[in-house]
Amino acid sequence: MILKTIGFILRAIKFRESDLILTVLSRDYGKISLIAKGARRTESKFGAALDLLTLSELVFYDAENLKLLKEASILEDYRAIKSDYERLTLALQSVHLLNQLVEEHHPDRVVFEFVRDFLSKLGSVNNLALGAVAVKLKLMRALGIAPRMSGCARQGPGCQASPARCAWASSPPAKGGRRRTDQAKPGLVWFSPQSGGFVCTACHQAGDTRLSPRLAQTLTMILGLSWGKLDRLALTDDEIALAQRVLDEFIGFHLKAPYMPSK
Structure with a gap:
């Protein structure tokens, strides 16, 4: 079965010679794991769509024991965050926490929209130390x-x-x-x-x-x-x-x- 959704790339682990195992917070299926074959090759068709914190449109094969990524395209790369070391650090720490707290295959639009709002508004936060406290509280509320x-x-x-x-x-x-x-x-x-x-x-x-x-x-x-x-x-x-x-x-x-x- 071929499925389509949008999702945030939370984690990427090297697998075999050129593949990646991705952890994705998807809008429609919750947290899922995908295998992206050839994603680490220079000429990979996925490009930057599998970078951490990126919101991408994803098409994948959903087999019983395997979800194989077929296509990926960038919807929002949050470039402003990725070009700011302190904001990038806070964002990565936040998705690390999210990944630990969220169980797989439990879709939750509230949590998904929380992540989208957080990444969209992080640039407006000047006191990042206080922002680090706030993201924990707000995520737990979500x-x-x-x-x-x-x-x-x-x-x-x-x-x-x-x-x-x-x-x-x-x-x-x-x-x-x-x-x-x-x-x-x-x-x-x-x-x-x-x-x-x-x-x-x-x-x-x-x-x-x-x-x-x-x-x-x-x-x-x-x-x-x-x-x-x-x-x-x-x-x-x-x-x-x-x-x-x-x-x-x-x-x-x-x-x-x-x-x-x-x-």
Whole structure:
């Protein structure tokens, strides 16, 4: 059977003398592996359509145990990213994470469009260190595994199980008498990968990581901002390093193995 789709080239591994095994995030079939015969030859018909981060139109034979690439043509090569070392590094790190988190043969248009939007808008991000934090949060949200940052993850919104002890439950009611659980409250906030996100001061346990109120609030705000508006936020180098550490621990918890970002 011959199939046609569009997809991003996430990974390319040398195979035999002149072939490549490609990992592709396709729009219609999810993450798939393709064999591109002769792709490493100088006169290869595929040309730059198989370069990493390229969005290409792909035609392939879909056999039971083998997907063989027949044709490939470039739709978007994201040349501006590839000519900027720091943006290229961030983009490659991001698809490395994507490749680890996404299972094969599970098509997801939300994730596909997230990648397209990210690569299209990366040029508008000036603070790339903050952008590296944002891409992890936004990708996890697209996958439905983002950390919980609305209230205390250990006890639930309002900590009804222990309302007298929890910082969220004891915070002043918002206008109209309703308690607000949509953002980190002033005071100390802790992060727990095992519990799924933010934990309040009263409910934290040994092994949780303490976050400053500013860092907790900024992580929450990132998800509500477009790529071009991330520069409205500011974190110190130490805060960014801490954010990266807790997010990597959270990712590792989902992978059931320590997550090591690509260099």
